[in-house]
Amino acid sequence: MRRTPLACAFAGLTLTLAACGGGDGGPSEGDGKAAAGAPLTGRGPITLATGKxxxxxxxxxxxxxxxxxxxxxxxxxxxxxxPNDQRQQMIQNATTRSDAYSILNLDVVWTAEFAANRWLAQLPEGPGGLDTSKLLPATVTTGEYRGRLFAMPLTSDAGLLYYRTDLLEKAGVADPPSTWQAMWAACDKVKALPEGKGVDCFLTEVGKTEGLTVSTAEAINSAGGTIVGPDGRPTVNTPQAKAGLDFLVKAVKDGRMPKAALTLDGEGGRRHFQAGKVLFHRQWPYQYDLANKTDGSSKVAGRFGVAPIPGPNGPGAANLGGHNYAISAFAKNKATALDFIKYMADGAQQKANSLATSQAPTVAALYDDPDMVKKYAFLPTLKTAIEKAKSRPSAVKYGDVTSAIQGAVYDALGGRTSTGQALTGLQSKLGQLTTAQ
Structure with a gap:
């Protein structure tokens, strides 16, 4: 799976940043050394730096x-x-050239930043290396930088709409909503029920975390807008982008989302849903298994379903998420690290992990595997969502880009600026970050 390298451009939504390759104090890659593959040698103990x-x-x-x-x-x-804290700790480790982390479990949008700064070892492909031919094509591109593989896709992700089947049934709503307006209408019917008292309508991440960037991208993409255009330039100051941001702002202002939404992170939202406090919840696939546990940790086990996220006129555009394994450029035992990645990426291991956790695999055939489909009936929906998903802007200075998005949108959510002002300011800030030299 190869793409033609473009000077400081990464197909579609990848940003072309000032300094074109140097970020967070990293060196310039003008000499091309960042992309040069070197033999991965050394065997012995390794570490895996990962989120919880x-x-x-x-x-x-x-x-x-x-x-x-x-x-x-x-x-x-x-x-x-x-995720913001995970990324920062990995960057601190890399900038000191520490060998404390052998393998990095990276968010899919971090590949460009880490590869451009020469913090990652290029991964070999083909005989003796890694085989990406059996993976969903959308996942493979997330591990590439300038046409070379720097991170192996281990799990994928796409935003899904979790909904309370028991409450919708009581309210006479036959199907999960496919539009924003249908979601609000269903919510009004549920809240009119005795069982609906105190149940929040909708929740997506709008706290000032990486989740806010995800929610913003999904809302804007679902409304037909984009944050960055195919040429790498910002395109966020448009009527379509405003319609997407208006959806989030009005949901908060009108009380469709709980008051605590502005402070909840992804795990806080999961706990809110599992406590039975929200009707519709935009979340990743990993929540499915946790919310169905019968050990007392979930009050909604067996009483929820999963559907595509809604948009203004039909199903929305989910965000492409997931995690990839990369080898630190400063690791000692890179040969062992490569073998470990092969082991974790194997189809049998991915299947076992998905069955145990409901995390989305990257091996395409697993979405049609009888054991998988029997346990997770939503897999066809998830596969389609991944194939049609849109990415957040991937950037060499990703921290600056996501901070700009979070800052502008959070101010609009809190009523400190209008949506129009927020997008005008964000367009200008992203324009500065994407000025090529």
Missing amino acids: DRSGNMQKMVDAWNRAHPDQQARVIELPDE
């Missing part, structure tokens, strides 16, 4: 590796739960 292992299944997979590789033990290093 909420299911405990990652550790089980690592334990199985360790039993089979007594001289090449892997150790999980759990980073903070919030």
Whole structure:
């Protein structure tokens, strides 16, 4: 799977930034060294830097590796739960050229930044290397930078709409909503029920975290707008983008979302849904297994369904998420790290992990696997969502880009600026960040 390299452009939504390759104090890549593949050597202990292992299944997979590789033990290093904090700790580790992290579990939009700064080792493909031919094509592009593979897709993601089947049934609503207006109408019917008292209508992440960038991208894309155009230039100051942002702002202002929405992160939202406090919840696939647990941690087990996210005139445009494994350029035992990635990316391992956690796999055939479909009936919906999903802007200075989006949108959500002012200011700020040299 190869793409023609474009000077400082990454197909579609990738931003072309000032300094074209140097970010967060990183060196320029004008000499092309960042893209040069080098043999991955060294065997011995390795570490995996990752976000929270909420299911405990990652550790089980690592334990199985360790039993089979007594001289090449892997150790999980759990980073903070919030993606912004994970990214910052990984950057701090890289800028000091530390070998503390061997493998990095990267959000899909971090590849460009980490590869351009030469913080990652290029991954070999083909015989003896990694095989991406069996993966969903949309996931493969998230691990590439300038046509070369720097991160192996391990899990994918696309935003889904979780909804309370029991409450919709009581309200006489036969199908989950496919439009924003249908969602509000269904909510009004549910809230008129005794069972609907105190239940919030809708929740998506609007706290000042990475989740806000995701929610913003989904709302704008669903309304037919974009944050960045195919040429890498910002396109956020448009009527379509305003319609998307207006949807989020009005949902907060009109009380469609809970008062706590502006402070909840993804895990806070999950707990809110599992406590039975919200009717419609935009969330990632991982929530499915957790919300269906019958150990007392979820009050909605067996009483919810999953559908595509709605848009203004029909199903919306989900955001493409997921996580990829990359090898730190400063790791000691890169050969072991590569073998570990092969082990974790294997189809059998992905299937076992998905069955245990409801995380979306990247191996395409698993979406038609009988065992998988039997447990997760929503897999065809998820596959379609991933194939049609839109990406957040991927950028060499991703921190600056996502901070600009979060700042502008959060001010609009809090009523400090109008949506028009927020988008005008964001257009200008992104324009400065995307000025090519």
